[in-house]
Amino acid sequence: MRDPHFLAELAVDALVFEAHLTPKPGLVDSAGSGAHSDMDIELLLTSAETLRSTFVELALAGRYGVLGSNLRSEVGRIGREGEARVLDITNGVNTHRGALWALGLLVTSAALGGGDAAMVTGIAARLAALPDPSTSNLSSDYVTISNGERVRRIYQIGGARAEAKAGFPHAIAIALPVYQSRLAVHGPHLAAIDALLAVMASLQDTCVVHRGGLSALALVREGVREVLLAGGSGTTSGMKKLRAFDQTLTIAGISPGGSADLLAAGLFLEALSSGGHSWRSCIKMHRKSLHPRSSQPTPLHSLLMKG
Numbered sequence: 112m113r114d115p116h117f118l119a120e121l122a123v124d125a126l127v128f129e130a131h132l133t134p135k136p137g138l139v140d141s142a143g144s145g146a147h148s149d150m151d152i153e154l155l156l157t158s159a160e161t162l163r164s165t166f167v168e169l170a171l172a173g174r175y176g177v178l179g180s181n182l183r184s185e186v187g188r189i190g191r192e193g194e195a196r197v198l199d200i201t202n203g204v205n206t207h208r209g210a211l212w213a214l215g216l217l218v219t220s221a222a223l224g225g226g227d228a229a230m231v232t233g234i235a236a237r238l239a240a241l242p243d244p245s246t247s248n249l250s251s252d253y254v255t256i257s258n259g260e261r262v263r264r265i266y267q268i269g270g271a272r273a274e275a276k277a278g279f280p281h282a283i284a285i286a287l288p289v290y291q292s293r294l295a296v297h298g299p300h301l302a303a304i305d306a307l308l309a310v311m312a313s314l315q316d317t318c319v320v321h322r323g324g325l326s327a328l329a330l331v332r333e334g335v336r337e338v339l340l341a342g343g344s345g346t347t348s349g350m351k352k353l354r355a356f357d358q359t360l361t362i363a364g365i366s367p368g369g370s371a372d373l374l375a376a377g378l379f380l381e382a383l384s385s386g387g388h389s390w391r392s393c394i395k396m397h398r399k400s401l402h403p404r405s406s407q408p409t410p411l412h413s414l415l416m417k418g
């Protein structure tokens with residue numbers, strides 16, 4: 112049986128590690144805000160820490176719950192309260208809505224069923240497929256149509272809910288194996304960046320489509336292809352392409368937030384089986400040397416870039 116506080120720790124750590132990965136195309140990282148005018152890394156870190164108690168609650172719900180509509184309702188309630196808490200501390204900025212959805216379902220499922228990553232994503236898929244009985248009682252504020260919903264209606268593409276109902280294929284079948292395959296040669300930082308790129312190459316990310324339509328999705332895929340053709344982030348030419356790609360997305364105002372979420376989910380799954388020592392050791396170093404708001408790369412970033 113997995114300890115709820117340990118599961119919450121893994122989820123928060125995955126968000127902290129993802130936030131620090133640099134460079135990430137169009138996303139907030141330790142070198143800048145990417146395509147986000149309203150966010151920086153400090154806000155993301157504060158948001159991640161704020162979610163810790165939500166993840167503990169989600170794990171407790173799984174630990175003492177049974178897979179069914181009561182649990183779905185409970186998880187929905189906890190998730191929405193978590194979202195509200197984050198929006199409160201960020202003054203309304205959506206820092207981790209998608210991440211909370213993905214990691215929240217996985218935390219509950221890991222506490223409920225234990226088992227390996229495949230079992231956990233299988234449970235998460237069943238949980239996500241259940242209708243949330245309490246949504247009919249929601250206030251009109253919450254029901255306001257989301258960016259993801261708008262994009263899904265216009266372009267008929269899947270989004271965060273479809274990914275969850277399918278058992279998070281981009282986390283378990285892309286981010287996780289790509290990370291594992293690159294780890295020994297490139298270390299946790301570059302392995303995770305390559306895993307992010309692999310997710311970006313395939314995901315129908317509603318954040319991307321919302322910002323720039325289907326042509327933005329094509330632009331993202333072309334940028335990933337160029338980095339990978341140049342050898343990936345672990346080569347000098349691949350890293351050069353990656354930095355140029357980051358500039359391109361930042362200037363175009365395109366951010367693959369859903370891909371970042373699924374990278375964090377993949378790292379969480381990796382940690383369920385291995386303890387996540389590879390990437391979590393970077394988090395420990397970061398916590399020891401944490402210092403607030405700075406436009407300079409953080410000590411963790413300098414260290415990761417060496418690794």
Ligand SMILES: CC(C)(COP(=O)(O)OP(=O)(O)OC[C@H]1O[C@@H](n2cnc3c(N)ncnc32)[C@H](O)[C@@H]1O)[C@@H](O)C(=O)NCCC(=O)NCCS
Pocket residue numbers: 186187188189190191208209210211212213215216243257258259260269270271272274275314315316317318368369370372373
């Ligand atoms: C399902 C969620 C993410 C809402 O999705 P929707 O697409 O309607 O809204 P929105 O555009 O605001 O957020 C979507 C977010 O998901 C991420 N995302 C985008 N595309 C994808 C994708 N293809 N796959 C996975 N994640 C994606 C991005 O971070 C994006 O910001 C979620 O917030 C929700 O409905 N929560 C209700 C509370 C709940 O039931 N929680 C349970 C688990 S905690």
Ligand SMILES: Nc1ncnc2c1ncn2[C@@H]1O[C@H](COP(=O)(O)OP(=O)(O)OP(=O)(O)O)[C@@H](O)[C@H]1O
Pocket residue numbers: 129130138139140147155205206207208209210211258318321322366367368369371372
């Ligand atoms: N490092 C990161 N940088 C930016 N977004 C991230 C990062 N990691 C995860 N995300 C995800 O991206 C989402 C934010 O994306 P975005 O800002 O496009 O959403 P939005 O507020 O719905 O859209 P918009 O800002 O275009 O109105 C969050 O829900 C979060 O889960």
